[in-house]
Amino acid sequence: MKLTALTTAALLAAASVTRAEGELQLFIWGDYTSPELIAKFEAETGIEVTITDYDSNETAMAKIEAGGHGFDLVVPSSSWVPIYIGKGRVRELDLARLPNHANIASKWLESPYDPGRRYSVPWQWGSTGVAVNETAYAGDVNTSAIFMDPPPELEGRVNVTPEMNDIMALALWYVGGEPCTEDTEVLKKARDALMAAKPKWLSMDYGMTERMAANDVMASVYWSGAIFRARLRNPEIVYGYPREGYPIWMDQVMLLSEARNVDEAYRFLDFIMEPENAAMISAFARYANGIDGSEAFMPEDMTDAPEIVIPEEAQASGHFLPACSPKAQAYYTAIWTELQK
Known part of the structure; x- marks a missing residue:
């Protein structure tokens, strides 16, 4: 059956909407992700987030190296960042797609484990x-x-x-x-x-x-x-x-080389570097983050907590x-x- 120009345009538009309202697979430590943050991201973007937990860096790497996992983003500890890079398990980030990258606090912008912040963005420390x-x-x-x-x-x-x-x-x-x-x-x-x-x-x-x-x-x-x-x-x-x-330590979010939902991953990476959103991450798990301006949105009891300061x-x-x-x-x-x- 021959498609008319109007039908073709409609199909392309539908495909575009489907892509915008895609999905994201996040592989992360257990009990570490704010449900409110995920709900906000899904509401703003139409992207459905699936969270899979792990309990150690070793477990995460073993699962990723086994292949066929379907994960897009992983959140390793800082000492594991060079390992992921060295093994070719993650992609170098296109910083032009991350305008909120400028919100990373200067003390965390340069790091020995990821010089120039070319592969990772902060989650919590x-x-x-x-x-x-x-x-x-x-x-x-x-x-x-x-x-x-x-x-x-x-x-x-x-x-x-x-x-x-x-x-x-x-x-x-x-x-x-x-x-x-x-x-x-x-x-x-x-x-x-x-x-x-x-x-x-x-x-x-x-x-x-x-x-x-x-x-x-x-x-x-x-x-x-x-x-x-x-x-x-x-x-x-x-x-x-x-x-x-x-x-x-500082846990980092990294884009896996096998990621299928790359556009969605970039939207999430940029989203978590907005100060208010970074504060939501911290308010749930009670760790500090590396984003300037997030302090204004943090719970008061985190400003002098002995576990943070x-x-x-x-x-x-x-x-x-x-x-x-x-x-x-x-x-x-x-x-x-x-x-x-």
Whole structure:
């Protein structure tokens, strides 16, 4: 059947509408995305967002490398950004399509993991520290001894989050080493210390916002924003910054090389860099973000929260984690595999 010019124009218009009201597949950490933010984006754009959760950087990469996933955007930690780039798993961004890129705060615009911000935009940033319920332990919380050598009051009541790079970094700092070392003597010290500590732990698990708030766990290595949320429900919880060293991180949103909904992905990337929208992300998960002007839209209780505003005396102990060499990563994996047996 021959199409008339009018019919052809109508079909093209319909295709255009369908494309504008497309879909987006977001692959992201669990319990980390504001439902209000997603609802607002969908209402403004007509794009339907599907969220798939993961619980670790390792899990996310394994799923992506397996292929056939259908994801468009992924949100790895900063130390994983060079890995995604090096493996060719993400696309370089066309900054001309991201006018809100100018809203990225100057301190986050240049980064060692993504120079020039050519591959990533900020999602949220925070730290990995130790949380303690003061009804169980009233001593010093600013030390990794909370889980590396638990005091008697906390034995059998400590959780360790199963995030390999964070825990290995904390353990290496605790024994006097540095993250990503290839020094086998230092790695052995960290391994031995972890193995000696493990019998004194309760669990290696996630979900600490709920479990600590409910007094099911008395101490945990965990992420600052999740502990902030726990404290809002249980004021006995305090967050500590290990003086031996602790990770600072920023999770980044990146466009996967296999993305099918590229236009929709660019609209989402630009959307989350609007100050009001960045504040919605922070208000839900209780982490800081890297967008100038978002402070005006943030909840008041975030302006001086101890989980967000790092105390001056703890600032020098916080570090961004480097991307480990393949050799160092292999050592990490061997120790981690043994620790999880």
